[in-house]
Amino acid sequence: MSTPKTPLNKSGDELVASYYDLHEHAHPDGYSTNLGFWIYLMSDCLIFAMLFATFGVLGGNYAGGEGPRTLFNLPLVALNTSMLLFSSITYGFSMIAMQSGKKNATLIWLFITLLFGLAFLTIELTEFHELIESGNGPQRSAFLSSFFTLVGTHGLHVTFGSIWLVTLMVQVGRFGLTAANQRRLQCLSLFWHFLDVVWIGVFTFVYLMGTLR
Amino acid sequence: MADHSHHNDHGHGDHGHDSGFHASMKDYVIGFVLSVILTAIPFWLVMTGALHSPAATGLVIMGFAAVQIVVHMVYFLHMSPKVEGGQNLLALIFTLIIVMIVLSGSMWVMFHLNQNMMPMPATMDGMG
Numbered sequence: 430m431s432t433p434k435t436p437l438n439k440s441g442d443e444l445v446a447s448y449y450d451l452h453e454h455a456h457p458d459g460y461s462t463n464l465g466f467w468i469y470l471m472s473d474c475l476i477f478a479m480l481f482a483t484f485g486v487l488g489g490n491y492a493g494g495e496g497p498r499t500l501f502n503l504p505l506v507a508l509n510t511s512m513l514l515f516s517s518i519t520y521g522f523s524m525i526a527m528q529s530g531k532k533n534a535t536l537i538w539l540f541i542t543l544l545f546g547l548a549f550l551t552i553e554l555t556e557f558h559e560l561i562e563s564g565n566g567p568q569r570s571a572f573l574s575s576f577f578t579l580v581g582t583h584g585l586h587v588t589f590g591s592i593w594l595v596t597l598m599v600q601v602g603r604f605g606l607t608a609a610n611q612r613r614l615q616c617l618s619l620f621w622h623f624l625d626v627v628w629i630g631v632f633t634f635v636y637l638m639g640t641l642r
Numbered sequence: 643m644a645d646h647s648h649h650n651d652h653g654h655g656d657h658g659h660d661s662g663f664h665a666s667m668k669d670y671v672i673g674f675v676l677s678v679i680l681t682a683i684p685f686w687l688v689m690t691g692a693l694h695s696p697a698a699t700g701l702v703i704m705g706f707a708a709v710q711i712v713v714h715m716v717y718f719l720h721m722s723p724k725v726e727g728g729q730n731l732l733a734l735i736f737t738l739i740i741v742m743i744v745l746s747g748s749m750w751v752m753f754h755l756n757q758n759m760m761p762m763p764a765t766m767d768g769m770g
Contacts, residue, residue, distance in 0.1 A: 464726045471737040478741040482748035507685050514677055517718055521670035528664060622718040626711055632681075633707035637688045641696040
C-alpha cells in the first residue's frame, strides 16, 4: 500500500496518528462498559416511550369492541407484577453473592430469578392466549393493537433477558466468577431491573389507568 | 463484604471498570419493601375504587408510579452522581426529557386532533 506524501512531509500513517488517537491505552478490561450499556438501555427506554405514546394515543379506540374494564384481569396482573418484583430482589441477592465470590450461591439465586422470569412469561402468555381465543387479538381494535405491541415488546425483552440469564449461568458454571463474567452479570442486572422499571409504567398506564377509563 | 478484593489493577486512576456500583443487601431490601408498598396501594385503589373518583385515582397512581421508578433507580439500578462520574445520570436525565416530550407531545397533539376532527355527532365506534 503506497501512501502519498502530504505537503507537510508526513506519511499518511503519521498524519492519521496525529489526528486520531489510534493507540489503545491501558484501559482495564471492560472499561466504560457500564456507561455504554446504560446508553443502550436509554435507547431502549426511548423505544418504550414511543410505544407508550402510541398506546396513549390509540388506547381509547375500541372499534366497538370490548375495553380494558372488561378485558383486563387485575388480580392476574398483580400476580404478574409480584413475579417481576420477586425476580428483581432475587437477582439482587445473586449480585451480592457474586460480590463475595460465592459461585454456587450466585448460580442458585440466578436460577430462582429465572424461575420468576419464566413464571411472569407464562402468566403473560396465558393472558394473551385468553384474549386472542375470545376474539380480542391484536387485529380487533387500535386499542388492542397498541396493547399487544407494548406489552408484547416488554415480554420479548423478558424472554431475551431469560435467554441471556441461562447463557450466563452456563458461563459462570464453566468458568467461574471471572472479571468478565462479573461484568456481564452487572450488565444483565441493569437490564433486568430496567425491565422492572418499564413494567411499572405498563401496569400503571395500561392496566390500572385502562381500568379507570 | 469484601468489596474491592477482586479489582486490584486499576490502571487508569479513578475511573475503574467496576464503576462503583456495589450492591448492598440493605439497598435491595429497602428497595423491595418500598416497591411492594408502592405497587400494592395503586392496585388496591383501583380494585376497590376507594377514592370514588377515577380522575383523582388516576393522578394518585401516576404519583405512585413516579415515586416507584425513582425508588428502582436508586436502590436497584444504583443511580447516583458518583457512578461513571455522573455520565450515567446525565444520559438518564437527557432520556427522561426526550421521553416527556414524546409522551406529552403525542398526547397533546392527538387529543386536539381528535377534538377537531370529529364533526359527526354519531359515535365513531364501529367505524374502525
